Amino acid sequence: MSVGDFIRNSQVWKSIFRHPAPRDRRNRVVVMLTNVFLHLHPVSVRKSGIALSYTWCMGGLTFFLFLVETVTGVLLMFYYRPTLEHAYNDILALRDVATLGVLRELHRWGAHAMVITIWLHMYRVFLTGSYKPPREFNWGVGVILLVLTLLLSFTGYLLPWDQLAIWAITVGSNMARATPLLGYEGPGAKLLKIGDVELIHSGSDARFLLLGARFVGGETLLRFYVLHCVAIPLAVAMLIAVHFWRVRKDGGISGAL
Amino acid sequence: MHTATQLAHSVQIGLGVFYLFVALMNVGFALYQCYAANNRRQGIVWSLVAGVFLVHSLAYFAGANWIISAGFRDFTTQVMGYYGGQLGPILYTTVSIILFVLFLRYRKFFTEPVVAWSILNLGLLAAGWSLTDDNFRKIITKEDNVPIVMLIFSVGFFTWLPFRRAVLNDERMANGEPPMEKEEEEKVLVWPDLVYTEMIAMIVCTFVLVIWSVLLKAPLEQPATTAKAPNPSKAPWYFLGLQEMLVYYDPWMAGVVLPTMIIIGLIAIPYIDFNQKGNGYYTFVERKFAITTFLFGFIVLWCTLIVLGTFLRGPNWNFFGPFEYWDPHKVLPLNNVNLSDYFWLPLGVTFPEGQGIGGILVREAPGIILVLLYFAALPPLLAKTIMRPFFIKMGFVRFFLLINLFQFMAALPIKMVLRWAFNLKYIIYIPEYFFNI
Amino acid sequence: MADKSRRGFLRTIFGTWFGIAWTALTASAAGMTLGTIRFLYPNALSEPPSKFKVGFPSDFETGQVDNRFKDQNAWIVRIRDPQLGDIIYALSTTCTHLGCTPNWLEGEQKFKCPCHGSGFKITGVNFEGPAPRPLERWAIRIAEDGQLEVDKSKKFQKELGQWDDPESYVKV
CATH class of the missing domain: 2.102.10.10 (Rieske [2Fe-2S] iron-sulphur domain)
Known part of the structure; x- marks a missing residue:
């Protein structure tokens, strides 16, 4: 008996994989049904539906890059402190001192790549008309995921706390100041007042809520850090679950039911 | 100005590698034509092309000093600078729209593999020449700009591919055959056919990402300080389309209203598009209107504006030609005028500062009336006249949603043209309440 | 007519125990949301003197x-x-x-x-x-x-x- 057979016949192996190797048709079906990760897929798909020239694989790559970002992001969190005092130096240390300092690069370029792949995924879905009934709702979920991906990227942009970061975020967040009615330099905000007291001012408007202060500073860094590492990823993970579930339920990757 | 006449050694090596890569690509294409497509003549042609690139490559390896000529560089800079320095953005936008229309009109020609391959080769040759220019190279090789180079090539490829298939499918359907995607209706098991594809895709992706990360350092500039804004200060690249809109619109429009309308518009697409054809296969003929609109938004208004914002907007957010030195002291007279001034000044009417709402409304009446006409009168007019068939098919809510989204999308090109043609700054100008359009 | 429909609306939300329960639930959920948003507005800021x-x-x-x-x-x-x-x-x-x-x-x-x-x-x-x-x-x-x-x-x-x-x- 070879070592391979010994392992495959052991009680431990059999408790994990409760069927023979997927070499015949029956077991290739069973493996898809018994594995929690694989069962995101159906058991069989239309052949034309998985042709690379048709699907481009971009949705799958976006999900894979999300996983890459999660793993590298968690690793980076071990060395990064979101305070004015430490943030920049921690990034410097990650670049110059840490072993495998390439992690920050993986995280940043992975994020850029993810923005591109999610656009291309949307592009493909549009061009094959895959948003058409009965899959309208899932297209909407996808649009929200696109927005959240951009927000993830945007909040992450601030964390190195360098000149590139602070000014990109200053410019970006100042747009919130111009929100109609809710931003203190937005149209109509000056009309919202009780007597002489203005309701919307620089300490109460939409931008203040986003930054946690009146200027991009330590409070903002902390706020964006929490959004970037916890709040938005959780929302994205939840919506990805909905998105995948609906892909299955609305007809699968190969076309409508 | 500020350009070396001698290429650095590292640049020569880089160009050698670049041309060697292009030559190898063409060798591959020649082999494909020869053996897979069984077309000897094409095989010979592309072998010759590969040879030309190989000569370039070897020359640069051997220390050649072929640089883009100063005359050409000065010529482009001069052309971009006409019309009070405003010709650059005008040319860029009009040319991209014209190319877009030509591509859709002559898609059969442009998606022909040999034609597409020639275009790619010409593009790479232009890139190779341009890379010999100091200023061009400095901008294109900035770390955060690399994704945009990737974006250009990937969007180009992934526009060619579906259109190639759409052209083929449209021909098949015109002959009464089903589209290619409906041909293979048979089912295959996900294990092994799909899971292995996915695994290979993940491995390739990881490989590319690791190579990219090892070769290119993530940018890190000086520590943040609020006292000194870098010149130019740019948003992250995927928002540069929005930043470009900020040149023409106030933040509340460009940063809040228009992005919100983009999101709403995207979500609304499946509910507006009543055309049930073209589901699950590539086609153009069956969905002309939908695809043209979406592509105009994605390619012309989103991607090309990102490219413009990244490569052609320099210090002070001035427009710079592709080979122009980014001079922070470049002076462009941007004396923009509001519509109210155009209207009231010739009539000899002036309005004092700090007046009440009544006075403001009178002052801005021309603009307010125009905007109201655009949003309130134009849609019913269209429903009655040229878009009547749409209105009947879609019904009241769908039609007006479509037209309104359309109007918001058109708002950017309209304001661009008004700015270029009349130096128009604002149609409505009420700084007292931050309400400028 | 308008008066009648308004009374109908009031009856729907306050007329039955079920209506009262749902109304109370909605009101408290809205209150909690507003409270959360208010929580995100800091009350103390560390800014340099003006x-x-x-x-x-x-x-x-x-x-x-x-x-x-x-x-x-x-x-x-x-x-x-x-x-x-x-x-x-x-x-x-x-x-x-x-x-x-x-x-x-x-x-x-x-x-x-x-x-x-x-x-x-x-x-x-x-x-x-x-x-x-x-x-x-x-x-x-x-x-x-x-x-x-x-x-x-x-x-x-x-x-x-x-x-x-x-x-x-x-x-x-």
Whole structure:
């Protein structure tokens, strides 16, 4: 008996994989049904539906890059402190001192790549008309995921706390100041007042809520850090679950039911 | 100005590698034509092309000093600078729209593999020449700009591919055959056919990402300080389309209203598009209107504006030609005028500062009336006249949603043209309440 | 008719135990949401003091822009105004477009914003680029010790006609 057979016949192996190797048709079906990760897929798909020239694989790559970002992001969190005092130096240390300092690069370029792949995924879905009934709702979920991906990227942009970061975020967040009615330099905000007291001012408007202060500073860094590492990823993970579930339920990757 | 006449050694090596890569690509294409497509003549042609690139490559390896000529560089800079320095953005936008229309009109020609391959080769040759220019190279090789180079090539490829298939499918359907995607209706098991594809895709992706990360350092500039804004200060690249809109619109429009309308518009697409054809296969003929609109938004208004914002907007957010030195002291007279001034000044009417709402409304009446006409009168007019068939098919809510989204999308090109043609700054100008359009 | 339907609505939300229960649930969920949003507004801010002294009026030359207090968000400018004569005022360094910090270009005699190219004259009035309105001015006065004191808690906007306010400049 070879070592391979010994392992495959052991009680431990059999408790994990409760069927023979997927070499015949029956077991290739069973493996898809018994594995929690694989069962995101159906058991069989239309052949034309998985042709690379048709699907481009971009949705799958976006999900894979999300996983890459999660793993590298968690690793980076071990060395990064979101305070004015430490943030920049921690990034410097990650670049110059840490072993495998390439992690920050993986995280940043992975994020850029993810923005591109999610656009291309949307592009493909549009061009094959895959948003058409009965899959309208899932297209909407996808649009929200696109927005959240951009927000993830945007909040992450601030964390190195360098000149590139602070000014990109200053410019970006100042747009919130111009929100109609809710931003203190937005149209109509000056009309919202009780007597002489203005309701919307620089300490109460939409931008203040986003930054946690009146200027991009330590409070903002902390706020964006929490959004970037916890709040938005959780929302994205939840919506990805909905998105995948609906892909299955609305007809699968190969076309409508 | 500020350009070396001698290429650095590292640049020569880089160009050698670049041309060697292009030559190898063409060798591959020649082999494909020869053996897979069984077309000897094409095989010979592309072998010759590969040879030309190989000569370039070897020359640069051997220390050649072929640089883009100063005359050409000065010529482009001069052309971009006409019309009070405003010709650059005008040319860029009009040319991209014209190319877009030509591509859709002559898609059969442009998606022909040999034609597409020639275009790619010409593009790479232009890139190779341009890379010999100091200023061009400095901008294109900035770390955060690399994704945009990737974006250009990937969007180009992934526009060619579906259109190639759409052209083929449209021909098949015109002959009464089903589209290619409906041909293979048979089912295959996900294990092994799909899971292995996915695994290979993940491995390739990881490989590319690791190579990219090892070769290119993530940018890190000086520590943040609020006292000194870098010149130019740019948003992250995927928002540069929005930043470009900020040149023409106030933040509340460009940063809040228009992005919100983009999101709403995207979500609304499946509910507006009543055309049930073209589901699950590539086609153009069956969905002309939908695809043209979406592509105009994605390619012309989103991607090309990102490219413009990244490569052609320099210090002070001035427009710079592709080979122009980014001079922070470049002076462009941007004396923009509001519509109210155009209207009231010739009539000899002036309005004092700090007046009440009544006075403001009178002052801005021309603009307010125009905007109201655009949003309130134009849609019913269209429903009655040229878009009547749409209105009947879609019904009241769908039609007006479509037209309104359309109007918001058109708002950017309209304001661009008004700015270029009349130096128009604002149609409505009420700084007292931050309400400028 | 309108009265009847309104009564119908009230009956739906308060008329039955079920209605009351759902209404209470909705109201408390809304209350919690609002409370959460309110929680995200900090009550205490650690900001530098809004008043600071910049020196004696004689330290500033006519026609010059003083860059020394840029990191405190102010330019001190002394010019000869056609109506008011020799004045000193404090301009905010925040661009009125999207809040970048413009640079004073001595050669071209203008403030130029690096983000979107807005240009302002030495007075702070916008004349080119996308900025919708002039730079703001801070309150400035001569303190008891004769030094100029800038107060950033008060701002003056030209388009509201506030630059005529004597608090917005100091006459030399």
